[in-house]
Amino acid sequence: MKTIFLLPVFLFASLYSHAQKLEATETQALLTVFVKDNTKKPLQGETVSFVAKKDKKVYTGITKEDGKFQLLVPEGDSYTVQYKAFTENENYNVLDMPSVDGAVEFEYDLIINPPKM
Numbered sequence: 001m002k003t004i005f006l007l008p009v010f011l012f013a014s015l016y017s018h019a020q021k022l023e024a025t026e027t028q029a030l031l032t033v034f035v036k037d038n039t040k041k042p043l044q045g046e047t048v049s050f051v052a053k054k055d056k057k058v059y060t061g062i063t064k065e066d067g068k069f070q071l072l073v074p075e076g077d078s079y080t081v082q083y084k085a086f087t088e089n090e091n092y093n094v095l096d097m098p099s100v101d102g103a104v105e106f107e108y109d110l111i112i113n114p115p116k117m
Contacts, residue, residue: 024103028072031097035063035083035110042067047084048110050095052077075099083112 024030035046044067049060054077061069073079076099095108 022070022072024072024105026101026103027075029075029097029104029106030070031073032068032070032105032107033061033063033110034068034107035112036067038111038113040111043112046112049082049084050079051082052079053094073097075104081108081110083110 022030031050033048035043035048037043042063042065044063044065046063046067047060048063048069049058050071050073051058052074059071059073059079061071063069075097077097079095079097081093081095097106098104
């Protein structure tokens, strides 16, 4: 009986954790990343990382069907933007995340030219 009871609780907790919406805080900015091709078509399943200059910590997201994902990154640092291309990461540019009062949200558009097959 306990096993049957724990399974629904586990499933509910798992579903709830995936449905939570990220929100900016005093120390972490909400970064919404859009990945599109050169025709502005959203790209699903693309991996983009932000590597912090100060502590080298890596913040990574994978785009959903709409070509976007969200993540929280600490304010007051610069991040090297890396795009996963085949087996290697390509550095794109540096994103400066200022430290400001209040909750901050940023949008970052990454336009890529996929290789022609």
